[in-house]
Amino acid sequence: MSYSITEPSNGQKWIAGTLVILYAVITMIPLLWIMMTSFKTPPDSISYPPKVFYEPSLEGYVNLFTTRTRVSPEKLASLPPPANFAEEIVRNRDMVIAGPSKFGGRFLNSVIIGFGSTFLSIFLGTLAAYAFSRFKIPLADDLLFFILSTRMMPPIAVAIPIFLMYRKLGLSDTHLGMILLYTAVNISLAVWLLKGFIDEIPREYEEAALIDGYTRFQAFYKVVLPQAATGIASTAIFCLIFAWNEYAFAVLLTSGTAQTAPPFIPTIIGVGGLDWPAIAAGATLFLLPVMIFTVMLRKHLLRGITFGAVRK
Amino acid sequence: MAEVILKNLCKSFSRTKAVVDMDMTIPDGSFVVLLGPTGAGKTTTLRLISGLETIDSGEVTIDGRVVNEETPAQRDVAMVFQQYSLYPHLSVRDNLAFPLRSPILKTSNQEIERKVAEVAEKLHITSKLDNRATELSGGEMQRVSIGRALVRDPAVFLMDEPLSSLDARLRADLRIELKRIHSELGATLLYVTHDQIEAMTMATHVGVLQEGRLVQFGTPRDIYEDPESIYVASRLGLPRINILPAALFTSTSGMADTIGLRPEHVEYGVGQDASVKRVEHLGDQTRLHLDMQGYNITVLSPAGNPYSAGTTVKIQPVNPLCFDQSGNRITGRDA
Numbered sequence: 156m157s158y159s160i161t162e163p164s165n166g167q168k169w170i171a172g173t174l175v176i177l178y179a180v181i182t183m184i185p186l187l188w189i190m191m192t193s194f195k196t197p198p199d200s201i202s203y204p205p206k207v208f209y210e211p212s213l214e215g216y217v218n219l220f221t222t223r224t225r226v227s228p229e230k231l232a233s234l235p236p237p238a239n240f241a242e243e244i245v246r247n248r249d250m251v252i253a254g255p256s257k258f259g260g261r262f263l264n265s266v267i268i269g270f271g272s273t274f275l276s277i278f279l280g281t282l283a284a285y286a287f288s289r290f291k292i293p294l295a296d297d298l299l300f301f302i303l304s305t306r307m308m309p310p311i312a313v314a315i316p317i318f319l320m321y322r323k324l325g326l327s328d329t330h331l332g333m334i335l336l337y338t339a340v341n342i343s344l345a346v347w348l349l350k351g352f353i354d355e356i357p358r359e360y361e362e363a364a365l366i367d368g369y370t371r372f373q374a375f376y377k378v379v380l381p382q383a384a385t386g387i388a389s390t391a392i393f394c395l396i397f398a399w400n401e402y403a404f405a406v407l408l409t410s411g412t413a414q415t416a417p418p419f420i421p422t423i424i425g426v427g428g429l430d431w432p433a434i435a436a437g438a439t440l441f442l443l444p445v446m447i448f449t450v451m452l453r454k455h456l457l458r459g460i461t462f463g464a465v466r467k
Numbered sequence: 468m469a470e471v472i473l474k475n476l477c478k479s480f481s482r483t484k485a486v487v488d489m490d491m492t493i494p495d496g497s498f499v500v501l502l503g504p505t506g507a508g509k510t511t512t513l514r515l516i517s518g519l520e521t522i523d524s525g526e527v528t529i530d531g532r533v534v535n536e537e538t539p540a541q542r543d544v545a546m547v548f549q550q551y552s553l554y555p556h557l558s559v560r561d562n563l564a565f566p567l568r569s570p571i572l573k574t575s576n577q578e579i580e581r582k583v584a585e586v587a588e589k590l591h592i593t594s595k596l597d598n599r600a601t602e603l604s605g606g607e608m609q610r611v612s613i614g615r616a617l618v619r620d621p622a623v624f625l626m627d628e629p630l631s632s633l634d635a636r637l638r639a640d641l642r643i644e645l646k647r648i649h650s651e652l653g654a655t656l657l658y659v660t661h662d663q664i665e666a667m668t669m670a671t672h673v674g675v676l677q678e679g680r681l682v683q684f685g686t687p688r689d690i691y692e693d694p695e696s697i698y699v700a701s702r703l704g705l706p707r708i709n710i711l712p713a714a715l716f717t718s719t720s721g722m723a724d725t726i727g728l729r730p731e732h733v734e735y736g737v738g739q740d741a742s743v744k745r746v747e748h749l750g751d752q753t754r755l756h757l758d759m760q761g762y763n764i765t766v767l768s769p770a771g772n773p774y775s776a777g778t779t780v781k782i783q784p785v786n787p788l789c790f791d792q793s794g795n796r797i798t799g800r801d802a
Contacts, residue, residue: 359548359552362546363552363615364565365518365519365539365540366545367615367619368540368570370540373570382555
């Protein structure tokens with residue numbers, strides 16, 4: 156067989172394939188376990204040895220979205236037949252649905268804060284990156300380093316000053332406060348990534364647009380932005396993943412109106428301890444938006460990460 | 468269509484002087500080619516006229532209007548860049564329509580459609596209108612970018628080596644195309660190139676730049692036949708003009724320090740001996756590379772070409788250009 160530098164041999168393909176699949180399986184197991192747990196009943200979820208095969212149940216999802224009260228067997232018998240599958244599941248545990256849980260609201264908070272801060276980071280980051288890329292700014296390199304240096308410590312290191320500052324400013328437990336905080340953390344990443352992408356777009360395009368009768372802002376909007384779309388998409392994914400998953404600040408700064416899903420999910424208490432299926436159901440639902448967003452943009456993400464690696 | 472006047476134009480980038488005290492009048496309807504080596508200030512001159520660079524001092528006048536303070540959009544110029552000039556995210560049609568849709572022109576959709584179709588026809592790209600700009604070949608891309616300049620009716624067209632990234636055949640085709648467009652539209656064109664054939668065949672006027680200064684301005688024939696310095700003489704002519712000490716030939720001694728000998732300005736059979744080092748057959752012409760007392764001379768071989776490498780030939784200059792010690796031309800009157 157002849158040697159080729161572009162075509163791997165069959166043996167190499169086997170080894171590479173096995174390694175990739177093995178790694179994928181290892182990283183997928185926790186996710187798979189969470190999804191499986193979300194469809195277990197509470198007794199199944201804590202049985203030992205752990206059950207791999209079980210009868211799926213929606214109890215975790217019902218418990219996630221409702222609050223329930225225990226009633227006496229006489230009271231239960233006197234009720235009209237259950238109106239839907241949720242009531243039926245709850246009554247099997249000698250309980251009735253008392254009302255909706257807070258999960259919907261917390262989830263919505265996560266959506267507002269996650270996407271809000273992503274939008275703001277990208278909006279400000281794109282404008283700043285464009286300025287750094289195109290204009291002569293005094294001390295530009297120092298400013299860029301300063302922006303990057305905000306990422307050199309773990310953000311939680313400044314938790315106490317931020318906590319005190321937010322209390323003074325009335326930003327504690329508000330959507331705006333959390334959006335601003337996550338934007339502040341994400342903006343350095345956004346500026347740096349986007350500057351790289353915008354640097355790759357030749358200036359000639361904008362110059363052509365200027366001569367074609369457009370103002371600089373119109374040239375930016377009509378010529379630079381569409382070409383930076385790939386970079387903007389991949390930067391947006393990174394920003395969203397951070398803001399969506401952030402736990403420490405959310406625990407510290409939110410408790411009610413603006414609490415996001417991450418600090419809320421572990422506090423779901425069931426009868427006699429933590430309600431694991433409900434927690435797993437919350438985690439599963441919580442994963443979905445980022446997964447969908449990433450899958451939707453994965454073409455851009457792949458191109459984005461390797462963008463500029465090879466000069467065209 | 469308009470006259471462009473540059474008056475004492477200056478531009479420096481940090482410590483480099485790109486354009487120095489440039490005075491030039493580009494007559495209405497002319498096709499002016501700027502010649503000069505890299506760094507002579509050709510592109511900077513175009514960019515100063517277009518407004519992409521700010522002017523340090525001096526004045527640019529387009530159609531009688533001083534435009535120093537105007538934005539590129541307000542100056543009503545069209546520019547064709549050497550490369551990268553098509554918007555890659557748009558189709559060919561949208562690329563052509565882009566200037567027409569600008570807030571300055573605000574053309575109606577019907578008018579845009581008509582003009583785009585007209586220009587596409589003229590440049591033979593009608594079948595490519597719905598392709599994305601990145602799906603075209605090099606020649607097609609450059610035709611589209613020329614088309615994007617043509618859809619407008621600008622005061623002046625600026626072209627910065629528009630053909631230099633194309634292969635020889637396309638270059639020849641587009642050269643003819645550009646010349647035809649120029650004569651049809653009667654437009655004022657300012658064109659930067661390294662290529663002497665482009666300069667000789669298309670230009671009505673040639674401006675030769677040296678280190679940011681305009682050193683000679685005239686018709687291509689003037690520049691070729693009557694250059695003011697060795698520098699200007701070296702800009703045009705292929706093979707290049709032979710610069711030789713005047714003392715090499717007895718017939719050319721006098722006040723001249725150096726002579727410039729065009730390859731065709733040679734008489735055979737008389738004069739000094741030179742040995743033939745190499746013979747190049749190009750089809751339509753044959754070049755001889757000669758060695759005379761250690762100097763290399765490239766000449767066009769006489770018809771019939773009786774010479775081969777290793778033989779000796781007698782040559783004598785015919786109407787050589789005479790230059791003084793500093794490289795300036797000594798004309799017949801004061802020689």
